[in-house]
Amino acid sequence: MNTKLAVPLLLVLAGLTLTHEVEIANSADPLARDPGPRATPPDAGSPLAGLTRTETAFFTAGKDDFEEAETVSEGLGPTMNLDSCVGCHSQPSSGGSSPAVNPQVAFANKMGARNRVPSFIRRDGPVREVRFVRNPDGTADGGVHSLFTIAGRSDAGGCGVAQPDFDREFSRGNAIFRIPTPVFGAGLIEQIPDAVIRASALSTVAQKSALGIAGRPNVILPFNTISGQTNNNGNDGTIARFGWKAQNKSLLLFSGEAYNVEMGITNELFQTEREENRNCQFAAHPNSITDTTASNGTAVISAIEKFSFFMRFLAPPKPSADQPGGAASIGRGRGNFAEVGCTLCHTPSLRTGNSNIAALRDQPVNLFSDLLLHDMGTTLADGVSQGQAGPREFRSAPLWGLGQRLFFLHDGRTSDLVVAIRSHASDGSEANRVVGNFMRLPERDKQDLLNFLRSL
Ligand code: HEC
Numbered sequence: 001m002n003t004k005l006a007v008p009l010l011l012v013l014a015g016l017t018l019t020h021e022v023e024i025a026n027s028a029d030p031l032a033r034d035p036g037p038r039a040t041p042p043d044a045g046s047p048l049a050g051l052t053r054t055e056t057a058f059f060t061a062g063k064d065d066f067e068e069a070e071t072v073s074e075g076l077g078p079t080m081n082l083d084s085c086v087g088c089h090s091q092p093s094s095g096g097s098s099p100a101v102n103p104q105v106a107f108a109n110k111m112g113a114r115n116r117v118p119s120f121i122r123r124d125g126p127v128r129e130v131r132f133v134r135n136p137d138g139t140a141d142g143g144v145h146s147l148f149t150i151a152g153r154s155d156a157g158g159c160g161v162a163q164p165d166f167d168r169e170f171s172r173g174n175a176i177f178r179i180p181t182p183v184f185g186a187g188l189i190e191q192i193p194d195a196v197i198r199a200s201a202l203s204t205v206a207q208k209s210a211l212g213i214a215g216r217p218n219v220i221l222p223f224n225t226i227s228g229q230t231n232n233n234g235n236d237g238t239i240a241r242f243g244w245k246a247q248n249k250s251l252l253l254f255s256g257e258a259y260n261v262e263m264g265i266t267n268e269l270f271q272t273e274r275e276e277n278r279n280c281q282f283a284a285h286p287n288s289i290t291d292t293t294a295s296n297g298t299a300v301i302s303a304i305e306k307f308s309f310f311m312r313f314l315a316p317p318k319p320s321a322d323q324p325g326g327a328a329s330i331g332r333g334r335g336n337f338a339e340v341g342c343t344l345c346h347t348p349s350l351r352t353g354n355s356n357i358a359a360l361r362d363q364p365v366n367l368f369s370d371l372l373l374h375d376m377g378t379t380l381a382d383g384v385s386q387g388q389a390g391p392r393e394f395r396s397a398p399l400w401g402l403g404q405r406l407f408f409l410h411d412g413r414t415s416d417l418v419v420a421i422r423s424h425a426s427d428g429s430e431a432n433r434v435v436g437n438f439m440r441l442p443e444r445d446k447q448d449l450l451n452f453l454r455s456l
């Protein structure tokens with residue numbers, strides 16, 4: 001018999017049997033469902049408790065700049081994905097993730113711009129940034145290709161730079177997506193010492209290896225990537241932690257990169273333009289700098305420092321004690337989440353060290369992430385490597401704030417928590433056994449777990 005056929009057939013049969021058994025075992029219970037985003041007012045977006053008066057002033061100045069839509073004379077473009085940080089980071093409030101209405105659709109033609117909206121950017125879909133997996137010659141690319149250009153805008157006369165053909169790359173399977181990660185509590189994440197991340201990873205090695213989750217010794221995968229390990233920053237060898245692949249070390253670095261890559265605004269970390277077409281430069285370089293002539297602190301610092309202060313001083317999302325489903329269900333769900341093994345990657349709490357900001361010093365960080373990379377198998381693979389993170393590896397996504405999120409997983413492929421959980425399971429994923437445990441839970445226990453996730 002053809003073995004290529006035999007394997008999928010067996011899997012299909014195994015799947016059918018499993019579903020069948022589950023249905024019989026729980027015929028009395030309704031199927032567990034994602035209760036959907038919590039309808040309470042935004043439980044995120046305020047500054048950390050305990051900031052000093054001057055720290056609060058830097059938070060506020062940063063928030064203003066984070067929310068400002070930029071123009072070409074301020075350096076926007078020539079190529080970019082949007083014109084403000086908040087446009088992508090806005091659900092459920094400034095600093096969050098993708099909103100219900102994707103602002104990229106309207107932006108494509110703002111002020112006369114002539115951009116085509118690629119098929120995968122939809123008004124009711126998530127904000128997306130696009131990376132190409134390979135260059136035309138077949139070598140690895142992995143970089144962000146800006147969706148839009150300033151060509152045609154009334155503030156960009158004479159600029160004719162063209163968009164890449166995104167739909168063609170997409171139909172070839174060469175375009176992958178990333179959605180915005182929320183930055184609530186990001187200052188706490190920034191201040192977790194490497195030793196805390198390593199000690200936490202080591203404390204559960206036995207449970208992890210029993211479930212096929214990488215601990216030490218590490219599993220070496222194709223492309224020489226090492227899963228279940230920390231992603232070290234190429235510049236100083238310490239643990240990088242921001243972004244879907246834990247590719248960036250700090251909020252300042254992410255701000256500099258986002259200002260340059262998402263908005264096309266060069267700055268003191270990224271001094272020269274990504275697109276240097278001479279007809280498309282309308283501001284001096286770098287576009288945003290420290291104002292050495294200003295007299296007060298918040299006016300002196302450059303935009304990327306302001307963004308960093310805003311994000312660093314944002315409080316973590318506030319979980320709900322009783323919504324959805326009531327306190328008892330949420331409590332049971334928290335237990336089930338640990339029991340099936342989700343906490344082995346989504347570590348409930350880490351701790352900051354001796355930060356020089358009092359509000360960030362020696363604080364619990366209830367992020368639900370180990371900040372490590374894991375091999376997530378073929379279904380989630382994006383084919384892109386960043387630092388030590390290989391084509392199938394991702395940082396355990398922090399789950400705090402999940403209750404008010406609209407889109408899930410790195411590419412925003414679903415709005416349904418059940419689909420997000422099932423997508424963890426595929427060929428080679430470290431989460432296979434844990435997802436199996438979840439799928440075997442009685443429906444009412446699954447429901448408690450989902451209620452718990454939406455309480456975060
Ligand atoms: C076009 C949409 C878009 C815009 C505009 C945008 N971002 Fe993002 N942001 C993203 C995406 C997508 C990611 C995830 C990127 C990744 O991991 O590769 C992200 C991730 C981040 C993160 C990482 C958070 C974490 O914990 O992983 C930070 C910090 C951030 N953005 C800051 C900013 C700042 C500051 C600005 C404005 C200068 C900005 N972003 C503008 C889309 C955007």
Ligand code: HEC
Nearest residue numbers: 342345374380394395396397408409410420430431434438
């Ligand atoms: C082997 C480690 C691992 C295990 C075990 C694991 N996860 Fe994850 N989880 C991840 C990674 C990595 C991601 C990001 C994947 C991506 O976006 O492609 C993720 C993403 C998620 C997301 C989407 C978050 C977002 O920001 O979009 C949810 C929800 C989630 N996990 C819930 C669970 C639940 C519930 C369990 C237990 C049944 C679980 N996970 C078990 C590693 C794990």
